[in-house]
Amino acid sequence: MRHLLPWREPVPPDGTMGEPRARGRFGEYGGRYAPESLVEACREVDEAFREAWVDPGFRGALARLLAVHAGRPTPLTPAGRLSEALGVQLYLKREDLTHTGSHKINNVLGQALLATRMGRRRLIAETGAGQHGVATATAAALLGLEATVFMGERDIERQALNVFRMRMLGAEVIPVTTGSRTLKDATSEAMRHWVGATGDSHYCIGSVVGPDPYPWMVREFQRVIGDEARGQCAAELPTGVPDYVVACVGGGSNAAGTFAGFADTPARLVGVEAEGGAGAARGRLGVLHGCRSLFLQDDDGQITEAQSLAAGLDYPGVGPEHAHLRDLGRARYVTVTDDEAIGAAVRLARTEGILPALESAHALAWVIRAADTGDLPAGSTVLMTLSGRGDKDVSTLKELL
Missing domain, CATH: 3.40.50.1100 (Rossmann fold)
Structure with a gap:
């Protein structure tokens, strides 16, 4: 398949998304x-x-x-009408359907x-x-x-x-x-x-x-997303594995859990950050909240404020494993704007009857943009983790729409 994204061809070492090294x-x-x-x-x-x-x-x-309290496994939902409009096959991993409404x-x-x-x-x-x-x-x-x-x-x-x-x-x-x-x-x-x-x-x-x-422990607890989705894709998709696996990234737990299920496959991993909180895309090496990773900083090395309409993405950095995946070339990190996320939330609601959280809408906004520009080749299969439902954002959306 022809890929138009400027990927580096990674050669992940054994144990990618396994246990971290010492310390x-x-x-x-x-x-x-x-x-x-x-x-x-x-x-x-x-x-x-x-x-x-x-x-x-x-x-x-x-x-x-x-199983009995959170409601797992969550379904893999084909986004039929939106897929037809975009020219790709989009599947949603429905973490919005868990008890409490998110991953x-x-x-x-x-x-x-x-x-x-x-x-x-x-x-x-x-x-x-x-x-x-x-x-x-x-x-x-x-x-x-x-x-x-x-x-x-x-x-x-x-x-x-x-x-x-x-x-x-x-x-x-x-x-x-x-x-x-x-x-x-x-x-x-x-x-x-x-x-x-x-x-x-x-x-x-x-x-x-x-x-x-x-970072390791939370990823392991969230790995259930990727492991379930891997099995569901094997049963649902003709190729067994999607071409692209996409998730929104603030600190990055839903993305880490999703990526963990596909790290050893040919699937392209895409983390989508808020334009105003792009730690992986534009951050610099620093230390915050107990770990060394990539953070938004000023010229003096002070952590700067993130800005996003999605409160869950309003974080000035990214988890250390995401920074490592970026360096390996195993995952790519991109950004979308608030306006793109709002448009994506409305579009999913009106085509599939699903109102996503604004965090999840960022991931969808990239899928829509990439399909429109050709960065997602026509006919690609895309798995996107819908990390949460949009009830919490109704007041915000009501003020803006």
């Missing part, structure tokens, strides 16, 4: 850049996760929760079970769009844990529905009024809070960012 490294990225007070806490999480992940009892308990529940159920195994009584979390906060509050209620969620004041205003849902589920929602008052600052406050609460609390980070073992 949580993905190439030159990752690591455990944590304050001394959190080094031991991270080590305990690492040790507990390694033990749990090879324990059939833990894996079985998680699989059961994912976040996969990771949170895993971490909540791990916290219980470690004897922790409370979950600490950060959230941007609110979906991770809702998932954390949900898992805490299910397992009898307390939940404290840090959320930027700006995000609280634009995601009021999810704030109400968290509080209904019994979580304490703490507004963060510093900095940009968005996801970056919520993450910083959550980590500071964890410093004084490591004895009874587990930090349930929501993406493939943070100090080791979080």
